[in-house]
Amino acid sequence: MSEALWVEKYRPKVLEEMVNQEEIVSRLKQFVKAKAVPHLLFAGPPGTGKTTAALALARELYGERWRENVLELNASDERGIQTIRLRVKDYARTMALGDVPYKLIILDEADNMTSDAQQALRRIMELYSRTARFCLIANYVSKIIEPIQSRCAIFRFQPLEKDDIIERLKFIAEKEGVSVTEDGLEAIWEVSRGDLRKAINTLQAASALGTVDSRAVYRVVGRVTPEEIREMLLLALRGEFIKARECLRDLLISYGLSGVDIIRMIHSEIMNPRTKLEIPDEARVELADIAGEINFRMVEGADEEIQLSAFLAKIALLGRKYRIG
Amino acid sequence: MSIPWVEKYRPKTLKDLIDQEEAKKKLISWLESWSRGKPTKKAVLLYGPPGSGKTAIVHAAANDFDLEVIEVNASDFRTATALERTIARTIRERSLFGKRGRLALLDEVDGLSLHQDVGAIDAIIRIVENSRIPIIMTANNPWDPRFRDLRNISLLIEMKKLNQRDVITVLKRICLKERIKVDTNVLRIIARRSRGDLRAAINDLQAIGEGRRSIRVEDLDVLIPRAAQINMFEIVRTVLTAKTPEQAKSVLALPSLDYQMLFHWINENLPYQYSESIEALAAAYDALSKADMYFGRINRTQNWSLLPYALELMTAGVAVVPGKPRFRFVKYSFPQKLKMLSRMRELRMVRDSILSIIARKCHVSRAVANTEILPYIKIIYKENPEYGRKILKWLGIDEKRFKSLS
Known part of the structure; x- marks a missing residue:
């Protein structure tokens, strides 16, 4: 027997089923x-339905033959623009099957591509515009170069509303025969906000512990972010730099986290109003500023350990x- | 199927092209100089922001002068020789359309990426110098130092960013032809959001207007403003124009120095030496992290002239800091990063293979799989192994490999 991840099992297959995003859907x-x-550009925070909308659009556009007519690429995983160029070229060379x-x-x-790669991408888009349409997906429009923005219809996906999220969670829980308490749902909303993927993953993980109540939810959430993040921050704040750096290395190596992952987790820990770190608000703001700078440098290709060490210092x-400390 | 309005309504003649009178005048007199057989310059470098009409003006002018446009995009070629060969061949071939003459359009020369197209600029210069037909190049930003020689041999023509009124005028014409009833307010909003990018404005108009008889202001809600870019160009220029040759020489005078190794060593041992002063440690790491950024930049652009700055920062920048602790003897260690290399590689391979499976199944990247999905599977597996195994089975992940992750 196998069990699917609910994020996939309950991913809407058609546009009609999508949770909210009504204007975009229409x-x-x-x-x-x-x-x-x-050409489309779907922008918005994680877990708001961008990929789902793209896949559903594909299904409805091509019907049963959608798989033959759709090429799914992930810019973060493809090795450089040359690979993308080759794959698109091979793919777009043949005619579309069916009536589209x-x-x-x-x-x-797509916003993880360097601007050089995006320059090349805009050419690819233009070259194959007769035989292919692009649907680019990104968290931030601002990271997409203007000439590409200019060629796309841009749609913004809003974070989902509390009611939408909770209704969906209840629907899944019922189908799966999982018992959920009101405070459990409230807690999932609290930690996921408008991110439905996170909400559903949290629900599924918490259900593995038994009844989904707020205790189970917070137990799951506490462990999604490695304990080392908090520990590292605490050690650094106390001036114990060398120990803090050991935590950092553990996160990079044992957890296989990227520098950007780590800085993002640090940022959300600092900005989390429930944080267990005892730091004054001015310091939190200052830290967020430095975190942004370090994040920027790493996106530009700088060495993760060095930049994060500088951050810890x-x-x-x-x-x-x-x-403090 | 509908065609993009940007193409459908592309101006057929210079008269139809909105504004840009200065550019038109210059372009016409340059093309006339070719007709007379005495070109003032071999090439034109047409520059301006996206959507200002660079490609449009070339096609419109070509039409007016009865010229066939041969379009070559420099960024499609990976090597300078391939580019040169292709252009040389297309320029030699005879016109198929019985036009009077031909014109080469080298679109987006600033789309050349530096390390892939080494020599491409030189190739373009050679092509321009030997060409017997007019060549027009387009660029968003011609002030890149790489283009200096190209600028010298070209006539520079600027396409101005369009003002809101012009954009509205064009949008109105399109609405009229598409028989769409539309309020001027709607067009004003689209025009404002386009910030002078006519192509963006037309695309927006098509996205909301196609297949409709009228557009209301509320219909605009689905479209969002295009965000402004950070201009990296300024930053790079600041870097490239700074010069300290003496220091460069003094560092390069050590030919056997493996500075990358030195860099790892400094990183490893700096905290031990500076542990008594947080202030000094922070300042030194600031310098080291900046040196690292230069190394990254060198790696990406192969611009080795930046090397002296990086070396200076990682040595002098780290050593000369306020509040530096007094000398004391500290035992140094071999960089952990280098020691861990093989173990890291092994771990990464296992992790990557698992993440690839999740990524494919869940339509995400490996990085997202690592932070947004894998942790939940780990929790499930730990808390409820039976349930966890079922999920691993669904994913098609070997349990033993999965266990070796944690």
Whole structure:
């Protein structure tokens, strides 16, 4: 017997089933109806339905033959623009099957491409515009170069509303025969906010512990972010730099986290109003500022350990300034 | 199927092209100089922001002068020789369309990526110098130092960012032809959001207007403003124009120095030496992290002239800091990063193979699989192994391999 991950099992197959995002859905349906799809750019935070919308659009556009007409690429995983160029070229060279005269290329996490790669991408988009439409997916529009933005219809996916999330969770829990308490749902909303993927994953993991109540939820959440993140921050604030760096190395090596993952977790720990770190608000704001700078450098290709070490040293400095620890 | 309005309504003649009078005048007189057989310059470098009409003006002018446009995109070629060969061949071939003459359009020369197209600029210069037909190049930003020689041999023509009124005028014309009833307010909003990018504005209009008889202001809600880019160009220029040759020489005078190794060593041992002063440690790490950024930049652009700055920062920048602790003897260690290399590689391979499976199954990247999905599977497996095994089975992940992760 096997059990699916619920995020996949309950991923909507058609646009109609999508949770909220009504205006976008209605525009996409019109595209399907007219069989006229422009290049698309779906932007918005994680877990709001961007990939789901792209896949559902593909299904409705091509019907049963959707798999043959859709190429799904993830910019973060493809090795450079040359690979993307080759795959798109091979793919777009053949005619689309069925009554839609072009194929659909879904490029997820497009905002992770360097601007050089995006320059090349815009050419690819133009070269194959007769035989292929692109659907780019990104968290931030601002990380997509203007010439590409200019070629796309841009749709913003809003974080989902509390009611939407809770209704969906209840639906899944009922189908799965899982018992959920009101405070459990409330807690999942609290930790996931508008991110439905996180909400569903949390629900499934918490259900493995038994009844999904707030205790189970917080137990899951406490362990999604490694304990080492908090420990590292605490050590750095106390000026114990060398020990903090050991934690850092553990996170990089044993957990296989990227520098950007780590800085993001640090940032959400610092900005979490329930944080167990005892730091004054001014220090939290200052830390967030430095975290942003370090994140920027790593995105630009700098060495993760060095940049994060520099960050830890700055935290130590702040720790002394505010006499923490 | 509908065609993009940007193409459908591309101006057929210069008269139809909105604004850009200065550019039109310059372009016309340059093309006339070719007709007379005495070109003022072999090439034009047409520059301006996205959607200002660079490609449009070339096609419109070509039409007016009865020229066939041969379009070559420099960024499609990976090597300079391939580029040169292709252009040389297309320029030699005869016109198929019985036009009077031909014009080569080298689109987006600033789309060349540096390390892949080493020599591409030189190749373009050679092509321009030997060309017997007019060549027009387009670029968003021609002020990149790489383009200096190209600028010298070209006539520079600027396409101005369009103002809101012009954008509205064009949008109105399109709405009229598409028979869409639309409020000027709607067009004003689209125009404002496009910030002078006419192509963006037309695309927006098509996205909301196609197949409709009228557009209301509320219909605009699905579209969002295009965000501004951070101009990396300024930053790079600041870096490239700074020069300290003496220091460069003094560092390069040590030819056997393995500075990458030195860098790891400094990183490893700096905290031990500076542990008494947080202030010094932070300042030194600031310098080291900056040196690292230079190394990253060198790696990406192969611009080795940046090396002296990086070396200076990682040595002098780390050594000369405020509040530096007094000398004391500290035992140094071999960089852990280098020691751990093989174990890291092994771990990474196992992790990557598992993440690839999750990524494919769940339509995410490996990185997202690692932070957004794998932790939950781990929790489930730990708390409820039976349930966890079922999920691993669904994913098709070997349990033993999975266990070796934690």
